[in-house]
Amino acid sequence: DTGVSQNPRHKITKRGQNVTFRCDPISEHNRLYWYRQTLGQGPEFLTYFQNEAQLEKSRLLSDRFSAERPKGSFSTLEIQRTEQGDSAMYLCASSPYSLNYGYTFGSGTRLTVV
């Protein structure tokens, strides 16, 4: 068990470009979550998957954001036409079927939009 893996660790992009992040969860975890964390704030929920089904999306997730988990394993989060306000740490977490186990987080992808 190698934990939750996120790539890349850091991404610097110009405003208006598209970016994609990848998350590989713990293999036996069927739930996968994306959160966004800005400086001085707690993680904010973006979306989550149970297996390959995307079950909930936050209103924070504008139409420029899309997430997939095509085979119920790894997930990608894409941001189109990035804006400076998208600069944040994007955290991925996974968990077994029940919330009482809590989440296991990855180390995050830090996005800087210049």
Place this chain on the structure above:
Amino acid sequence: AQSVTQPDIHITVSEGASLELRCNYSYGATPYLFWYVQSPGQGLQLLLKYFSGDTLVQGIKGFEAEFKRSQSSFNLRKPSVHWSDAAEYFCAVGWDNTDKLIFGTGTRLQVFP
């Protein structure tokens, strides 16, 4: 609406002193309660959790937390802080009617030698 409050943004303690970090939540149903710790530039590590049973729970690194239903609180404690405990601490809460955790805004702990 469901919410989580960590009233203390920043706490400074001396090494060896005791520590208590506060967490309160809204919403009446029995919650799932967690404390996470985050070092700079890193993801979050689970310290401890509570969802039923004994209201005093023990976690890693010598931390404990107590669930008080009457106060809607889940405060984190440590009897003697070490310099390596300096980090950001987040309380997180979940409920049966939602499959996600809601996080507080965090408390930054600074430890002086």
